[in-house]
Amino acid sequence: MREINVKLITEKVRDLCMEANTDLGEDVLWAFDQAMKSEESPLGVEILGELKENARIAKEEKVPICQDTGFAVVFVELGQDVHLTGGNLKEAIFEGVRQGYREGYLRKSICHPFTRANTGDNTPAIIHTDIVPGEKLRITVAPKGGGSENMSRVVMLTPSDGVEGIKRYVVGRVRESGSNPCPPTIVGIGIGGTFEQAALLAKKSLLRPLGSKNQDPELAKLESEILTEINKLGIGPQGLGGRTTSLAAHILMMPCHIASFPLAVNIQCHVHRHKETEI
């Protein structure tokens, strides 16, 4: 049994909130470069260059990549042989989010749904916890912007819709979203499970590095087909036309009930932020 004081978790979450909001991953910058090579619209190429420049300035000057610094979504993989001391996990994460958003001068974007009164410190965070073997703790902070989250959907297809139904729905969702999710986007797709599990699969699929291949050949093929169809829509970077509407489509799938065919589409904007650490 290994003991971890929750104070360390607070410190790590604080740092990850600031890092994620100012330092876009190398895989995203690589994907911008790839898109610049294949983009046919001169304006699209110019915009992709500006997104790169924006990311460079954000990293160098430690300012947010976007004014919307997102809902703090936190994934925790907690080793079952870890004993947390000094407080509780949830409050430690909330405190890390409070400190990170305050010290990093990140916009606080969370409010009461009815009154719209701001909670003032960007809490609560959304925490997804998995208990895993071992005595380590892995924390991933993935701030999620409102514009792209608003374009996301969960739908209960019927089993007879099949794979073609998935393609039709996902591509249609991206088409209807237009410029709202700040393209080029990354399209997270969750298939199977239950209503809520499909949504979580879609969100988790976004954590896979851009440029990596799905381990399941059938899903890798489907991702490629969906991306090709999406990039025929002509929405382009920032919705101003071009072939780079999305940088990637990622799928996670699990078995579902014999009567169901859940599908979730979690659209992620070009500010594809997530940082992780292991304790």
Ligand code: SF4
């Ligand atoms: S959707 Fe993304 S890029 Fe657009 S405003 Fe929100 S965080 Fe920024």
